[in-house]
Amino acid sequence: MTLPRPHRFDLLMAFLGFACGLLLWSFGLYTTGDRVFDQRWATLIPLAVMASMVALRRTMPLTALNVGTLAIVGDQFTNGNLVTVLMFTDVVYAAVVYGQPASARRIPYTxxxxxxxxxxxxxxxxxxxxxxxxxxxxxxxxxxxAMTGAVVRNHREAAEAARLRAEQTALLAEMDRAQAVVAERARMARELHDMVANRLSAIAIHSTAALSLDEPATTRQALTVIRENSVAGLSEMRRLIGILRDSSGDAEPAASPTLAGLDALVNQSAVNAEPSGLVLVLDDTRKDPAGLPAPVELAAYRIVQESLTNALKHAAPGEVRVTLGQDPGALWVRVTSPYGERPGPTAPGSGAGLVGMRERVALLDGVFEAGAVTDGEGRKRWRVRAELPVGANDEERT
Known part of the structure; x- marks a missing residue:
């Protein structure tokens, strides 16, 4: 087994200690006289041993203390050297500061x-x-x-514990910051998608229809819808940019949409969906439309908006029905649309809409379902269904 190399500072202390002790010995300066071994050279043996232990004070502190104790006892049987005693005090101090925790606790008591x-x-x-x-x-x-070493060790351990706590706090803060950034980016992505996708889908479909049909009336109607959706989409983009900027100087952002605006949303979507052969129907079965938490209303509105956008992109001609209902403790939203191949122009989809709806429902601890189903008449339909809790937890989230 390879022994650890002594620290350079310890080697320097050992050399200086031995040199000082040798200087006192050369002048005949002893701590006492008339001892068992009164030969001059006998004093040098404990001095040399103690100097060697000083060199090992940091790498082998317990060994240095044990051997140093024997050396200081042996020094009492010679004429004695003051430097030997001083180096022993340093060995005791180092044994407490650099030794194992058990030894550091035991040495002061001993x-x-x-x-x-x-x-x-x-x-x-x-x-x-x-x-x-x-x-x-x-x-x-x-x-x-020994007591001085215990105080120094306690201070070092306290400082190290404080440093570790500070590092852990900084790490947790960085993790919280990263999670907050990810959550905010996801929220911004949902808002941007929900606010603009409906407008851009209508623009894409009507522009395709205007390019493919050589009918002035149809082209004019398509361009009218394109202009209305582009202006509305630009206005919504400006509002979103105003929210994201630190100090935009614009007017205050518009309030979050609520279920009270579903009629206008469905009517606008019906105009956009007319060339695709879609008929939109809103069926609100709630007895008391008021009193819902703001996060629930916003999530329900965005789910309906995204579902209508998806129907505009992908649904076959037929009826698209939006149904709202409320059970004790929950609001549910259901949007059904024809499922199958559609004629005429379509708009590409990325699947981000379903991801956004699922995230909105998950944030409220709700239930979300989306997929193809068969109705009572055997027709295949695409159904989106969300159940949003409206209990005390949602009110606390507002």
């Missing part, structure tokens, strides 16, 4: 108990005030560095 035990032991042995001085020195060498 050094505290050692300080108390040394003080009590010398008090019992010497029975004078010098024992208290020994206890203070022991605490300064072991307990105080």
């Amino acid at each position: 050094t505290g108990l050692i300080t108390v035990a040394v003080t009590v032991g010398f008090l019992v042995w010497w029975q004078n005030a010098v024992a208290l001085l020994i206890g203070v020195i022991t605490g300064m060498v072991s307990f105080m560095p």
Whole structure:
């Protein structure tokens, strides 16, 4: 197993510590005298060992502390070197700051108990005030560095936790922003499609009819419808642009359409659908048309509008029926149109209309169905059906 390389700063501290200790030793400056090993060279052994442990203070903090403790104990049997003691305090500090969490929690308690035990032991042995001085020195060498390391480690961990929380908050904010952008783009796409598709489909169909039929009356009627739809579509586009711009200076945007405007919508669509052989019928079976939440009315209006646009593009000649009804807690919308091949001009479709209707209903927690069905007379029809809740949840969404 390859041992971790010591940090360059730790190597520099170890070299400077050993050099300073060697300088004190050369001048004969010791911490005490008359010890078991009073030879001058004996003081250098704990000094060299402690300097080596300083080099390992960051990469192997617990090993450095254990070996450093043996070195400081051995230093007490020599004449002693002040630098050895100072380097030991750094080893204790580093063991708490860089060691494992369990060791970092245990070392301050252990050094505290050692300080108390040394003080009590010398008090019992010497029975004078010098024992208290020994206890203070022991605490300064072991307990105080450990407590300083614990404070520094706690501050670092708190700062790291705060940094992680800030990063998580920023990430969540970015995710919320991205989701808001996606939702707003989807809403804008639905509004743009619903507001303009009906007009452009009528323009495409009537322009095709005007180009394919060489009848002045038919051409004039088609051009009239084209002009009306282009002007109305341009007006709706301007209103939408005014909503999207930050400060357009235009008049306030028009209010959202409601079910009260279905008569006008069906009448306009009937004019556009007349050349295609379509007859539009509105059947409102609601007993109390008032009191619906604004999101529900807007969704129902847009569903009818898009369904009529699809009928204008694809439906075979026949009756297109729009039916509104209301049950306790729900408004339902049903649009049926003839299903099959149609003669004459058609307009291309992209499928975005069905996607938009489904999204509108899903936002209100409703039910949406669209597909071919067979009526009671065995005829194939295309049916769009939406059920929109009108309970307390919808009122809260307004």
